Amino acid sequence: MNSDTIEISGNGFRYSALVGHGLMAKAGQLARKVASGNRCAIIGDETSMRLFGDRVRESFSSENFSPRLIRIPAGEKSKSLAQVEKICDEMIAAGLDRSSFVVGLGGGVIGDISGFVAAIFQRGIPHIQIPTTLLAMVDSSIGGKTGVNLDAGKNLIGVFHHPALIIADIEALESLPPQELRQGYAEIIKHAIIRDAEMFQTLSSRAKRPVRLGLEGSRHESLKVTHRNPSTCARGDGLVSLVRRNIAIKARIVSADAREVSGERALLNFGHTVGHAIERATDFKIPHGDCISIGMVAACAISMKRAGLASRERDHVVSLLKKFELPSQLPAGVDREKIAATVVHDKKFIGGKIRFVVTPRIGEAHVSNDVTMEDIREAIAAL
Ligand SMILES: NC(=O)c1ccc[n+]([C@@H]2O[C@H](COP(=O)([O-])OP(=O)(O)OC[C@H]3O[C@@H](n4cnc5c(N)ncnc54)[C@H](O)[C@@H]3O)[C@@H](O)[C@H]2O)c1
Incomplete structure (x- = not known):
């Protein structure tokens, strides 16, 4: 087992994120250090x-834990209160109690619902995240946001745990x-834009070489094939450091502002105001990461107008998104006015202005109070 550790701490919480190869087979041993019940x-x-x-x-059994496997259907629909109830019933039937703990093994959907179950089961028990998607590794597993959806919208019920x-x-x-x-790369590129110009540069130069990147180091010979899609690159050791670097970026932000009070955590919403509106206006038919990708292009256009972002830097962002096969424009036929109307419906405009995350240059971001709905409408029209 070979791993890197990132410590994540803030007001009232402290935990580690381990990144490496072969960790799942050691999960029980690693859990022993943080879990007391069996x-x-x-x-x-x-x-x-x-x-x-x-x-x-x-791995858990070999450490004398008594694990109960609970399997739910894949997909966003599983993030529901009804599913939470079924899971809790199964946990009670399996004899779990206040000394037990929950392990979430999967992508962001599983991380969010298993975390929510851990937060409320017998008033709260520990949660261990074993993220299995890139998005869950670099984003959703970090920061303690857990929850489920309602018919009225995503993530409307939840707690910090x-x-x-x-x-x-x-x-x-x-x-x-x-x-x-x-989907994970969209968030990685977002992290690079708001906090890490050097990583942006590395990703840009890496993506110029379209083949085999990072497959070096893969233990699986079958994966050592020439691949034309840069987003499938970097599955080897390069990916360990990329994931570690992104966990560290998110960790620093949530450590500074765990409950999204000071505005620091809001920076993670770069590209999300327009991105979420695209998602909702198109009935969630476009994947989240793709919507955020298009939303980041809109945020760059607004940043040029309101934060002095150079057009050359906007072009670098568009070109990096394209290299990772992420969209930079809306698909044909999407109603732009509907997207703009969704922004108005979702967001609070005070005196005609909104709190909007802008980037003055790659690697930096701040919340601006100068952005108007007209700026947003203009940026959406240009997508
Ligand atoms: N809590 C947070 O801070 C936070 C942040 C961002 C996103 N989210 C949430 O995360 C969710 C999206 O997460 P996601 O993109 O990981 O989606 P997901 O959990 O639905 O996983 C995507 C798909 O990949 C499959 N999968 C998982 N691991 C796999 C593997 N190793 N190999 C092959 N297939 C695998 C899953 O079965 C699923 O079909 C959304 O519900 C979103 O709201 C939460």
């Missing part, structure tokens, strides 16, 4: 359980389809 629920979806359930269960431990095993990404990898 019974646990390992919650995953059909896919994450099929791929990793046995490996993780064996920080995990006791995050175990990010890079080997999990070897089975992840390119479409899902791209």
Whole structure:
């Protein structure tokens, strides 16, 4: 086992994120350091359980834990209160109690619902995250936001409940389809724009070489194939440092502003005001990361107007998104006015202005109070 550790701490919480190869097989041993009780629920979806359930269960059993595997359907629809109730019933039937803990094995959907279950089961028990998508590794597993959806909207019910431990095993990404990898890369590019110009540069130069990047170091010979999609690159050791770097960026931000009070955590919403509106206006038919990608292009246009972003830097952003096969324009036929109307409906405008995250140059971002709905409408029209 070979891993890097990132410490995440703030007001009232402290935990580690481990990143490396082969960590799932050691999950039980790693959990021993943070869990006192013996019974646990390992919650995953059909896919994450099929791929990793046995490996993780064996690891917990070999450390004398009594794991109960709970499998739910894959997909956003599973993030519901009805599913929470079913999981809790199963946990009670399996004899879990206040001394037990929950392990979330899967992508962001599983991280969010398993974290929520951990937060409310018998008034709160520890949660261990084993993220298996790139998005979950670099984004959703960090920061303690847990929750489920209502018919009225996404993530409307939830609590902050920080995990006791995050175990990010890079080997999990070897089975992840390119479409899902791209979702993670959208957030990585966002992190680069708001906080890490050097990573932006590295990603730009890496993506210029379209083949085999990072597959060096993969233990799986079958993966050592020439691949034309840069978003499927970097599955090897390069990916360990990329994931570590992104966890560290998010960790620093949430450590400074865990409950989104000071405005620091709001920077993570770069590209999300327009991105969320695209998602809602198109009935969630476009994947989240793709919407954020288009939303970041709009945020760059607004940043040129309101924060002095150079047009050359906007072009660099567009070109990096394209290299990772992320969209920079709306698909034909999408109603731009509907997207603008959704922004108006979703966001609070005070005196005709909104709090909007802008970037004055790649690597920096701040919340601006100068952005008007007209700026947003103009940027959407240009997409
Ligand atoms: N809590 C937060 O701070 C936060 C932040 C961002 C996003 N989110 C939430 O995260 C969710 C999206 O997460 P996601 O993109 O990981 O989606 P997801 O959990 O739905 O996973 C995507 C798909 O990949 C499959 N999968 C998972 N691991 C796999 C693997 N290793 N190999 C092959 N397939 C695998 C899943 O079964 C699923 O079909 C949304 O619900 C979003 O609201 C939460």
